[in-house]
Amino acid sequence: MNHPRIIQGGMGAGVSDWRLAGAVSRQGAMGVVSGTALDTILARRLQQGDPGGYMRHGIDAFPDKAVASRVLDRYFRSEGTPDTHRFKPTPMGTLVETTGSEGTLSAELQELLVLANFVEIFLAKEGHSGVVGINYLEKIQLPNPASIYGAMLAGVDYVLMGAGIPLEIPGLLDRYARGESGSITLTVADVPREESIKLVFDPATVLASPPAVLKRPAFLAIVSSNVLAKTMVTRASGTVDGIIVEDHTAGGHNAPPRGTLVLSEEGEPLFGTKDEVDAARMSELNIPFWLAGSRSDAGAVEISRRTGAQGVQVGTLFAFCRESAFLPELKRRFLHLVEAGRMRIFTHPEASPTGYPIKIARLEGTVGDDEEFARRPRVCNVGLLRHIYRKGENVGEKNGTASVRLGYRCPAEPIEAYVRKGGAEAEALNARCLCNSLLAAVGLAMEYAGGYLEKPLLVPGEYLESLRELIRKVGLDYTAADVIRFLGVAETDPA
Numbered sequence: 001m002n003h004p005r006i007i008q009g010g011m012g013a014g015v016s017d018w019r020l021a022g023a024v025s026r027q028g029a030m031g032v033v034s035g036t037a038l039d040t041i042l043a044r045r046l047q048q049g050d051p052g053g054y055m056r057h058g059i060d061a062f063p064d065k066a067v068a069s070r071v072l073d074r075y076f077r078s079e080g081t082p083d084t085h086r087f088k089p090t091p092m093g094t095l096v097e098t099t100g101s102e103g104t105l106s107a108e109l110q111e112l113l114v115l116a117n118f119v120e121i122f123l124a125k126e127g128h129s130g131v132v133g134i135n136y137l138e139k140i141q142l143p144n145p146a147s148i149y150g151a152m153l154a155g156v157d158y159v160l161m162g163a164g165i166p167l168e169i170p171g172l173l174d175r176y177a178r179g180e181s182g183s184i185t186l187t188v189a190d191v192p193r194e195e196s197i198k199l200v201f202d203p204a205t206v207l208a209s210p211p212a213v214l215k216r217p218a219f220l221a222i223v224s225s226n227v228l229a230k231t232m233v234t235r236a237s238g239t240v241d242g243i244i245v246e247d248h249t250a251g252g253h254n255a256p257p258r259g260t261l262v263l264s265e266e267g268e269p270l271f272g273t274k275d276e277v278d279a280a281r282m283s284e285l286n287i288p289f290w291l292a293g294s295r296s297d298a299g300a301v302e303i304s305r306r307t308g309a310q311g312v313q314v315g316t317l318f319a320f321c322r323e324s325a326f327l328p329e330l331k332r333r334f335l336h337l338v339e340a341g342r343m344r345i346f347t348h349p350e351a352s353p354t355g356y357p358i359k360i361a362r363l364e365g366t367v368g369d370d371e372e373f374a375r376r377p378r379v380c381n382v383g384l385l386r387h388i389y390r391k392g393e394n395v396g397e398k399n400g401t402a403s404v405r406l407g408y409r410c411p412a413e414p415i416e417a418y419v420r421k422g423g424a425e426a427e428a429l430n431a432r433c434l435c436n437s438l439l440a441a442v443g444l445a446m447e448y449a450g451g452y453l454e455k456p457l458l459v460p461g462e463y464l465e466s467l468r469e470l471i472r473k474v475g476l477d478y479t480a481a482d483v484i485r486f487l488g489v490a491e492t493d494p495a
Contacts, residue, residue, distance in 0.1 A: 001218060003242060003288050004030040005301050006487060008480070009315025010135025010160060011252065012459065013037040013438035014325050016318065018054075018123035023323040023480040025130030032133040032160060033120050035147055036140065037439060039109070040382055042116035043090045044444045046072070049080030058119030063153070064207045067111050074108075085447035092383035093142030095186070095199065095406055102183070102198045107205060110146045114206050117150030131157040133220070137253075138164025139354045140384045141186055145172065145201035152176050152214045160244065162222025163253050163354065170219045171237025176203075177216035188406065189389040189422075197406075220244055222292075224255035226281045233285050242288040244313050245277045250293035251315050251461035253356040254347065261349070268347040269357050283308035294463035299488040316460040317467055317483045325442040330456060334363060335476045338464050345462040350430040353385040353411045360432075361458035367437045368457055377452055380413035382435035387411075389422060432457060 006029035010016050013036045021031030045055050056076070062068045075088065090112060095103040104110070117134070124132045134151045136144055138161055148159060152173070161169055168184050175182040181202035188197055203210035218241035221232040229243045248254045248271045258274040282289045291304045292313035304312050318324060320331050337343035344362040352358040360368040367373045380386065391405040409421040411431035418428045436446060437457035445454040466486075474482045 001241065003218075003310050004028065004131060005305070005311030006030065006484060007133070007160075007220075007244065007290055007292075007311070007313040008032050008318045009251070009292070009313055010034040010133070011315050011319050011324075012441060013435070014041045014442040014444065015438075016135075017041075017325045017442070018120050019325065020318060020321070020323045020480060021124040021132050022126070022128065024318065024484070025124065025132050026128045027481050027484045028130060029484055030131050030133050030158060031124060032135050032158075033124050033151075035117065035120075035134045035136040035151065037382065037384060037435065038116040038120055038147065039112040039143065040090050040435075040439065041442075041444060042071075042119060043075040043112065044087050044439070046075040047077045047080050047087050048082055048084045048444075049077060051082060054123060055119060058122045059115065061122050062115055062118055063211075064209075066208065067115055067206060071112060071115050082443060085445055085453060087444075087446055089381060092381075092408075093386075094408065095142070095197070095388075101196070102200050104200050104202075104205070105142065105146065110201070110206050113143050113146035114150035114153065117147045118154045121151045121154035121156045125155060133158030133160050133217075135160045135162075135222075137162065138166045138169075139253075139356075141184060142199065143384070144169075145182060145184055145199060146206070148172065149176055149182075149201060149203060149206075152217060153211070155215055156217050158218045158220055158241075160220045160222055162244070162246070163356065165223075165228060165231060166221060167232070167236050169237075170239055173216050173219055174238045177214050179203075179210060179212045179214070186388060189387060191390050218242065220290075222246055224248070224277075225258070225275070226278055229282060229285060229289070233287055240287065242290070242310065243282070243285070244290045244292055245282060246313070247277055247291075247293035248275055248347070248357075249462045251319070251359050252459050253352060253354060253358050256357060263349065266346070267349070269349050279307035279309060293461065296461075296463065296466040296487070298466070298469065298486055300466075301487050312487070314483070314487065316464070317470060317486070318480060319460055320467070321483055322477055322479045326458075327441065327443050327456070330363075330366075330441060330458065332476070334361065334458060334460075335467075335471060337363070338467050339471050339476070341468070343464060345460060345464070347462065348430070350427075351432045352434060353387075353431050355427070358434075359459050359462060361460060363458060366441075366456050366458060367432050372455055373432060376433070376455065377448070377450075378412065378414045378433070379436075379448075380410045380433065381446070382433075382439070383408065383410065384435050385410055385412070387423075 010032040024031035091109040295312040412433040441456035
């Protein structure tokens with residue numbers, strides 16, 4: 001397979017949407033859609049009136065018109081505007097148990113997930129022949145099976161997944177490609193592996209006539225070390241087509257440092273030699289790999305290729321280009337601070353409900369600012385990063401079999417509620433609601449009855465010198481094509 005040399009990172013919730021992914025793909029690189037919260041994003045765009053009609057255009061291409069009609073009836077508001085922020089809630093991911101060891105999501109949520117992922121990939125791929133990928137997080141398990149199916153239904157070329165060890169996903173892609181149902185094993189606190197609970201997705205529960213076969217996308221695992229790369233290659237349930245190795249300078253979530261956690265005087269995790277990637281050892285796996293994290297200087301692609309890599313994954317440069325979905329005002333303020341050398345990216349060990357360190361931009365008016373975070377009322381109404389835990393057992397009325405009762409808790413919800421559900425108070429004190437703050441960064445903030453409007457959060461990589469150099473060369477309003485030229489690769493338009 002002829003893989004691209006540049007992969008655009010899948011960023012935030014909606015930052016790397018169909019517009020950015022399509023713009024990158026038209027340049028011959030791999031455009032990547034962020035698969036995070038696409039159900040909520042579609043529903044909120046529809047409630048804002050769907051400016052330009054793009055969502056409805058994608059929905060019109062969906063193969064099951066009954067599903068498309070139901071979603072439009074639930075969420076589309078013709079009177080909506082980009083200033084609409086009182087949104088109808090979407091269903092939170094909650095397992096509907098069917099047996100003691102298997103469960104599914106509600107039919108309404110499965111429909112929305114499949115349709116939303118289909119629409120985003122359909123729009124990203126429309127009008128050109130370039131390759132498009134979609135990025136998911138292993139930590140956000142409940143939406144993944146239905147979401148992946150929706151992306152495959154639209155012909156996605158690559159599926160990328162990090163934030164965990166996604167051993168089951170390659171096999172899931174194989175089953176979907178054969179027209180079969182699939183499942184993943186859920187991570188449930190206090191449930192041993194031998195009593196594991198499966199989340200099942202059957203295409204026939206959403207589509208009246210599911211395709212007998214689908215194109216199987218290439219699978220790229222995103223890992224932080226040589227050890228995890230080898231684990232994916234040797235233990236995954238199906239073929240791993242490539243590895244993206246991110247170091248701890250990359251944006252978004254980072255893997256925790258290996259060994260005992262030690263913090264700097266400023267409170268950031270200290271990473272050491274055990275956390276460094278050995279490109280020579282990666283080459284020994286005989287699988288294409290890309291390097292990520294501080295790999296965005298001019299000429300970075302060819303430098304990486306000399307180590308044996310296929311190329312690089314770049315996020316932050318693309319995140320602030322003209323085609324990304326960040327609010328223009330956020331882009332402008334961030335880039336001005338970068339240009340002046342005054343932007344600080346902090347690796348926060350406790351800000352993410354996942355428990356992983358996360359990069360946050362210390363930008364006034366965002367929840368990266370501690371004072372703004374303290375002002376936010378704590379609420380959990382999207383629920384992507386809730387932890388599943390065992391509450392007890394139910395005995396079935398009809399067959400007498402026992403099934404595990406599940407609960408859901410998030411460190412970013414009200415602290416008293418989290419502690420009441422068995423969570424530790426220390427885990428909750430500094431936890432930001434990433435679901436709401438990342439949606440706010442792309443103009444989809446929720447406004448509450450009391451008048452509070454959710455504030456955004458930016459999670460870029462810590463290495464900003466290449467961005468500063470790009471600004472010097474091109475200016476503050478630059479395009480995805482400018483980024484690719486800056487990286488030193490003259491790609492051709494595949495249209």
